[in-house]
Amino acid sequence: MTLPTTTGWPTGTMRAAAVAAPHVSKILDLPIPAPAPGEVLVQPLRVGLCGTDLELLHGTASYVRDGRAPYPLVFGHEWVGRVVAVAPDAERGTGARLRAGDRVVGHTMISCGDCRACHRGRRNECAALREVGLYGQQGAAAQYLRMPARALSVVPEDVQDAEAMLVEPAVTVLEGLERVRCAPGDRVLVIGTGTIGLLAVQLTARMAGAVDVVGVEDNGLATARRMGARHAFLPGEAPAGHYDVVVEASGAAPAFHDALRCTGVGGRIAAVGVATEPVDGVHIGELVLRGVTVHGIRHGLDQYDRVLKLFQDKALTAEGMIADVLPLERVSDAFALLQDAGRTAPKVALDPSAP
Ligand SMILES: [Zn+2]
Ligand SMILES: [Zn+2]
Incomplete structure (x- = not known):
């Protein structure tokens, strides 16, 4: 040999x-x-x-x-x-x-x-x-x-x-969307228009169909619209209780309040952005009574080959x-x-x- x-x-x-x-x-x-x-x-x-x-x-x-x-x-x-x-x-x-x-x-x-x-x-x-x-x-x-x-x-x-x-940032996005079981018909909100947020917009526009975006930067919001986001909102402006899936990709501590506010009954939140400060004033009772699930998304170690295929298939750009x-x-x-x-x-x- x-x-x-x-x-x-x-x-x-x-x-x-x-x-x-x-x-x-x-x-x-x-x-x-x-x-x-x-x-x-x-x-x-x-x-x-x-x-x-x-x-x-x-x-x-x-x-x-x-x-x-x-x-x-x-x-x-x-x-x-x-x-x-x-x-x-x-x-x-x-x-x-x-x-x-x-x-x-x-x-x-x-x-x-x-x-x-x-x-x-x-x-x-x-x-x-x-x-x-x-x-x-x-x-x-x-x-x-x-x-x-x-x-x-x-x-x-x-x-x-x-x-x-x-591919590396995208594996975490894909892991998050799997954890929240993002599916056709879901109303999705992506918070943040950085790399993770825009990759999430691209993927959810395909996986769910209806995705809106929240951001603070004009360039990022315009890019998200080009990538398939239907509505672009400033923080605090997206409709309350409307979404089945919310991807928190900004990492800004107050954005978690917006995520919670916008999630509907039975909704799922993928927390991907790493907030470095505590989020004050979160009412756990609100999570409980509305049956909201929050997933902390660590990484997507087993998603690399699938994400490469998504780029190959032009599902990601x-x-x-x-x-x-x-x-x-x-x-x-x-x-x-x-x-x-x-x-x-x-x-x-x-x-x-x-x-
Ligand atoms: Zn990174
Ligand atoms: Zn080990």
Whole structure:
């Protein structure tokens, strides 16, 4: 039996973008990760930045505060890349034969395979997770990234890099819509017009038919309308008690009140946005008497292949989603654009393969 070899596994140093201290991003020279059993080396082609990366930058992320993510931290958890080298046994246990040249997306959560949750098939709830670009595993904002082969999904040829880069946020959206059992005939409200909100609008416009949107930014509301939202509302303006499914994708603490107010009897709320402050004044009795269910959506670890298929089938699009793609060296410009409320689209990306 011939095993694949580590031929072609580069050595030396690489450029990586890191948060070096609170509010400071920087380019570092780091050693290229060495071959390891079951792992492959990937060259990231596009790395999407999101609110979580901003929290890493500002030092407000829970991973930073509880010491799991020490600086310097090479971030980047939403990415597409190309396999450049494969360690000898990296083909086992993945179901996919990975070869140099394959385009792949990486799973953010790397489950341990050995805890109670993993043994019960609930990898999403693993007790010993590592998360790429967050804690326990270098992120993709670098010239190279070493990943376990089992945590990669191969990107079909007809899915563009810009689309593949959006797979990571989209898996959480799909997980949320499954948890709330979104179905044809449901009246859906999406709160938030960032990446998650707009992906939710795209999917629910197909899955349910009738979707409205709540947002605070003109560009985002206009994009949501183009993607199929029937009505666009400012916070507090959507009709009370009207919706079967509400997706809270803004992460703003007061938005949860709006979600609750708009949900009808027997309705379901998918809380996807991560509110960093407590939501005061929530009446649990209101949830009880109206039979409303709230689901906290952690991630969609088992949805990557399905989301790739949705992009392949054109049920999801990257059009209107990406404000700009910048080379790694312009990481601080990328973060500045990500915080500019007037940007034309929610997602800002880095291209670590650009010269
Ligand atoms: Zn993200
Ligand atoms: Zn586990």
